[in-house]
Amino acid sequence: MKINQSFSFVVIFLFLTFSCKKENASETNTKSELSTSQEHPKLILTAQGVKDIRAQLGNIPIFDKSLQAVKEEVDVEIEAGIDVPVPKDYSGGYTHSRHKKNWFVLQKAGLLYQILDDEKYAKYVKDMLMQYEALYKTLPLHPKTRSYARGKLFWQCLNDSNWLVYVSQAYDCVYNYLTEEERHKLETNLFKPFADHISVDSPQFYQRVHNHSTWGNAAVGMIGLVMDDEELINRALYGIKDLKLDATKKDDDGGYLNKDGKAGFLANIEEPFSPDGYYNEGPYYQRYAMYPFLIFAEGLHNVKPELNIFDYKEGVLLKSINALLNLSDADGDFFPLNDGQKGMSYYNGALVTAVDISYHFGDQDPGLLSIAKQQDKVLLDDSGLAVALGIKNGKEKPFDKKSINLSDGPEGKQGGVGILRNQDLELVFKYASQGSSHGHYDKLSYSLYENGEEIIQDYGLARFVNIEQKGGGNYLKENKTWAKQTIAHNTVTQNETSHYNGKYEIGSQNHPDLHYFSTDNDKVQVVSSEVKNTYPGTEMLRTMAIIKDEDFEKPFLLDIMKVTSASANQYDFPYYYFGQVLQTNFEYKSPEILKPLGTKNGYQHLYVEGVAKANKDNSKFSWLNNNKFYSLTTVTDNNDEILFTRIGANDPEFNLRRDPSLLLRRKNSKNTLFVTTIESHGNYSPVTESALNSKSNISSVKVLLDTKLYTAIEITTINDKTKIFITANTNALKEVKHALTINGKNYEWSGSYYFK
Structure with a gap:
C-alpha cells in the first residue's frame, strides 16, 4: 500500500513549516522549561532523530508507510475515547x-x-x-x-x-x-x-x-x-x-x-546468553526478552553512552539477534525449543525492533535490510530511519541462513544447538542446558524441516497464549504432564522415566557436551553430542548427519543414537511425524479400545493405536504429508516392538493436539544402538492425480561395527549402491588420523567421520 496523497501533503507541509524550536503547547511552561527541549525525547527517539526524520518525511517509503499505519491506528483510538478500566481479568x-x-x-x-508536531497526540x-x-x-x-x-x-x-x-x-x-x-x-x-x-x-x-x-x-x-x-x-x-x-x-x-x-x-x-548469542530459555522467549533487552540498551546508549552497553560481554546483545534469526525456519518461524509456541516468527514486533536496532547500532549488515523489507515496517525512531534509508538506497542483500552451531551457557560450555542446512532440509539438534524454568527434559532431541514444513516435530508448549477460555491464557497443566516430558520429544526415554527424573533441580545442574560439529563439506554435515547424567549409569552419544549424495534425489538424514548403560533397561524411541501412513514392511494390529501407553511422565497422554513386532533387520515406514513422500528405515531385531501412538489420552478438556508418532521400543537391553535414516522424496499432484518417486531409495541400513571407538553404518540403495559412514566415538578432532579394518576392508581418514 502506498502512502496516500493527503498524508503525503501533511508530511511535506510539516517539513516545510517546522521551525528549529517549537512553541510549548502548555501555556504555563516557563522559558527555562522550554530550554530543556533538546533533552527530550532522549530515550529511544532522540531530539536529533526527530529533526532527521522530519527532513526525510515523504521520501522514505517504508518509514512513511509505517507512519501512516500508526497514525490511522491511533486516530481511531482517539476518536473512540480513553478507557482506563478497573483491573479484574x-x-x-x-x-x-x-x-x-x-x-x-x-x-x-x-x-x-x-514526528508530526500535532498537539492532539500529546494531549491524548x-x-x-x-x-x-x-x-x-x-x-x-x-x-x-x-x-x-x-x-x-x-x-x-x-x-x-x-x-x-x-x-x-x-x-x-x-x-x-x-x-x-x-x-x-x-x-x-x-x-x-x-x-x-x-x-x-x-x-x-x-x-x-x-x-x-x-x-x-x-x-x-x-x-x-x-x-x-x-x-x-x-x-x-x-x-x-x-x-x-x-x-x-x-x-x-x-x-x-x-x-x-x-x-x-x-x-x-x-x-542467559552464551558468547554466540544463544539465550538459554530458547528462541521463543529470546524473542520475547529481546524487546526489553534492546530498548533499554538503546536508552542507555542514548542517555548514558559512557556505559558502552552494546559492547557489554563482547557485544552479545547484537550477536544475539543474528543467532535468533538463525533459529528460524525457511518461513521465518522460530524453532519451538523448550517452551515455544509454534508460528511465532521474525514478523513479530519485537523482531522489528531487534532488526532495526541491530542494523543501526551494529555493523549495518545488509542482510538485515532484507529481513526488514519482508517485515514491511520499521520503528518510528532513529533506528527505523536508518533502516528505511538503507532500503531506499538499495543496500539490502539476502540474509543467508547457513548451518550453524550455537553454544549454550554464560561461557559457551553448557551444550548448545546445532542446525544443519542443506538445500531445503533443516535439522535442529538440541543438546542444550536445561533452559531455566522454561526448559524441557529432552536431551539430544531433534526436529526436522523441509522448506519450512515440519517432517519430524517438536511439540512446543501446551498453552493457548492470551486465549481466556483456555486457562486464562496461561500455561496449562499439560505443559508439565506432557510437553516438558521426555517422551514428548524425539529422543530416548529409559524405563518410562523422563531425563533427570523430570526434576528441575537436577536438570539445571547438568547438560550435554558437544562431541563434534562439522560443516566444512557441504555434502556431509554432521553434529554429535554426548550426555552422561540423564539417567544414573547411562550414557548417550547421538550423531546426526545430513548427507547429500548423487544417488539420492534429495539430502537425507542419518541418525545414530548410541546408548551405554550399566544395567538392562527398556528404551522408547519415538518419531513424531505428520501426515498419512502409506506403507510399512511389518504387520501391526489396531486395538478395538484405545488405552494409554502408561500412567505418568507423559505416557498417560499417549493412546496406543497400533502394535507390531519387528521381524526384519530393517523396519520401514513411509508416509505422505503436504504432497511430499517420506520414508523412515531403522535397524531392528525380532525383539523390538513398534507402536503407533497418538497424543490425547487423559485430556478431557482437549488441551493437546492429536498428533501421531511411531515409537520403537527395545526391552531388557544394556548397551544398544538406534540407527535410522529419513528420506524426503518425490511428490504428489492432486490436480493431475500423479505420484512421482513415491518409494524409498534405500534397500537396507546395516551396522558394520559398533565399538567404544567407532560406529560404522552401511547404507545400500535400491540400485545396489553402497555408502559407508563411520563416526569416531571418542577422539573426533579434525587433525586426528584414523585407520581401521572392517570385514577385511581398510578405512583411513582424518577428522571426525568418514563417508564414501
Whole structure:
C-alpha cells in the first residue's frame, strides 16, 4: 500500500513549516522549561532523530508507510475515547486486553506527537496518563491471585512491567509538553510507585535471572532514564542492594530467587546468553526478552553512552539477534525449543525492533535490510530511519541462513544447538542446558524441516497464549504432564522415566557436551553430542548427519543414537511425524479400545493405536504429508516392538493436539544402538492425480561395527549402491588420523567421520 496523497501533503507541509524550536503547547511552561527541549525525547527517539526524520518525511517509503499505519491506528483510538478500566481479568479478558492496548497506543501517540508536531497526540497521552495516575493510587493488588508476583494493573508483575516499558517512551515524548506540576504529579503518584511495586515490593519477581526480571529491570531503568533518577537506574542495572532473600526458595515458575546473589539488567545479560548469542530459555522467549533487552540498551546508549552497553560481554546483545534469526525456519518461524509456541516468527514486533536496532547500532549488515523489507515496517525512531534509508538506497542483500552451531551457557560450555542446512532440509539438534524454568527434559532431541514444513516435530508448549477460555491464557497443566516430558520429544526415554527424573533441580545442574560439529563439506554435515547424567549409569552419544549424495534425489538424514548403560533397561524411541501412513514392511494390529501407553511422565497422554513386532533387520515406514513422500528405515531385531501412538489420552478438556508418532521400543537391553535414516522424496499432484518417486531409495541400513571407538553404518540403495559412514566415538578432532579394518576392508581418514 502506498502512502496516500493527503498524508503525503501533511508530511511535506510539516517539513516545510517546522521551525528549529517549537512553541510549548502548555501555556504555563516557563522559558527555562522550554530550554530543556533538546533533552527530550532522549530515550529511544532522540531530539536529533526527530529533526532527521522530519527532513526525510515523504521520501522514505517504508518509514512513511509505517507512519501512516500508526497514525490511522491511533486516530481511531482517539476518536473512540480513553478507557482506563478497573483491573479484574486474566490474560485475554477485557480489562487485561484494554490496558495492554493502551500501552501500545500511548507509545505510538507519543511518537506521532514528536514526528508530526500535532498537539492532539500529546494531549491524548497526557489525558490518559492522568487517568492512570488517578486510578493507580487507589489500586490494591490485582484481584486474580494465581501469579507468584501480582501486579496492580495486571494479574502479574510481568505485564505491569510491559506497561511501564512502553509508557516510559510515551512520557519521554511528551515530557516537554507537560508542566512541571503535571510531571511532578505523574512521577510522584504513578511512575515512582509503579517502579517500586515491581521491584522493591516484588523481589521474588525482580531479583532473578529470567525473562520476567529482564522486563522488570528495563521498566524501572527506562522510567529512571526519563526522570533522571539515578537510584532507579542503578536498581535496574544491578538489582536491589542489601535485600535479604531466601535463595533456596523456589517460586511457582520454577526459578530461584536471587540465585548466587546476581540480579539486575547486567546479570540478565551475563548469565542467559552464551558468547554466540544463544539465550538459554530458547528462541521463543529470546524473542520475547529481546524487546526489553534492546530498548533499554538503546536508552542507555542514548542517555548514558559512557556505559558502552552494546559492547557489554563482547557485544552479545547484537550477536544475539543474528543467532535468533538463525533459529528460524525457511518461513521465518522460530524453532519451538523448550517452551515455544509454534508460528511465532521474525514478523513479530519485537523482531522489528531487534532488526532495526541491530542494523543501526551494529555493523549495518545488509542482510538485515532484507529481513526488514519482508517485515514491511520499521520503528518510528532513529533506528527505523536508518533502516528505511538503507532500503531506499538499495543496500539490502539476502540474509543467508547457513548451518550453524550455537553454544549454550554464560561461557559457551553448557551444550548448545546445532542446525544443519542443506538445500531445503533443516535439522535442529538440541543438546542444550536445561533452559531455566522454561526448559524441557529432552536431551539430544531433534526436529526436522523441509522448506519450512515440519517432517519430524517438536511439540512446543501446551498453552493457548492470551486465549481466556483456555486457562486464562496461561500455561496449562499439560505443559508439565506432557510437553516438558521426555517422551514428548524425539529422543530416548529409559524405563518410562523422563531425563533427570523430570526434576528441575537436577536438570539445571547438568547438560550435554558437544562431541563434534562439522560443516566444512557441504555434502556431509554432521553434529554429535554426548550426555552422561540423564539417567544414573547411562550414557548417550547421538550423531546426526545430513548427507547429500548423487544417488539420492534429495539430502537425507542419518541418525545414530548410541546408548551405554550399566544395567538392562527398556528404551522408547519415538518419531513424531505428520501426515498419512502409506506403507510399512511389518504387520501391526489396531486395538478395538484405545488405552494409554502408561500412567505418568507423559505416557498417560499417549493412546496406543497400533502394535507390531519387528521381524526384519530393517523396519520401514513411509508416509505422505503436504504432497511430499517420506520414508523412515531403522535397524531392528525380532525383539523390538513398534507402536503407533497418538497424543490425547487423559485430556478431557482437549488441551493437546492429536498428533501421531511411531515409537520403537527395545526391552531388557544394556548397551544398544538406534540407527535410522529419513528420506524426503518425490511428490504428489492432486490436480493431475500423479505420484512421482513415491518409494524409498534405500534397500537396507546395516551396522558394520559398533565399538567404544567407532560406529560404522552401511547404507545400500535400491540400485545396489553402497555408502559407508563411520563416526569416531571418542577422539573426533579434525587433525586426528584414523585407520581401521572392517570385514577385511581398510578405512583411513582424518577428522571426525568418514563417508564414501
